Amino acid sequence: MKKSHIEDISLRVQPILEGRSTIAYWLGIVLVSILFGYGHYYKGPSGIIDSGLAGLILGTAYMVAGRNLWACIFAHGFIDTFGVIDAFFGWSK
Numbered sequence: 540m541k542k543s544h545i546e547d548i549s550l551r552v553q554p555i556l557e558g559r560s561t562i563a564y565w566l567g568i569v570l571v572s573i574l575f576g577y578g579h580y581y582k583g584p585s586g587i588i589d590s591g592l593a594g595l596i597l598g599t600a601y602m603v604a605g606r607n608l609w610a611c612i613f614a615h616g617f618i619d620t621f622g623v624i625d626a627f628f629g630w631s632k
Contacts, residue, residue: 568598593618 576591597611604610625631 564602568595568602572598 572591572594575594576587576589579586579590582590597614600610600614601608
């Protein structure tokens, strides 16, 4: 969870703030989601797609929450925390 807020700030807010119109914001979210997915290339093709979709969901949460970054930070932290709990208990096996 420690790095989730850094990813949210650097990969969602910075590029999106450059846009002015609603269309520019949504195009920014799509572009950043692609970059976010590619940033997780070490997970393989399914990890790229999964992370890209997660980025799209978090970007949408950012916009739906009235461009409130805390929604993304808490959601990303929750996703990461659930992943650690899942790995600990072996629920995915």
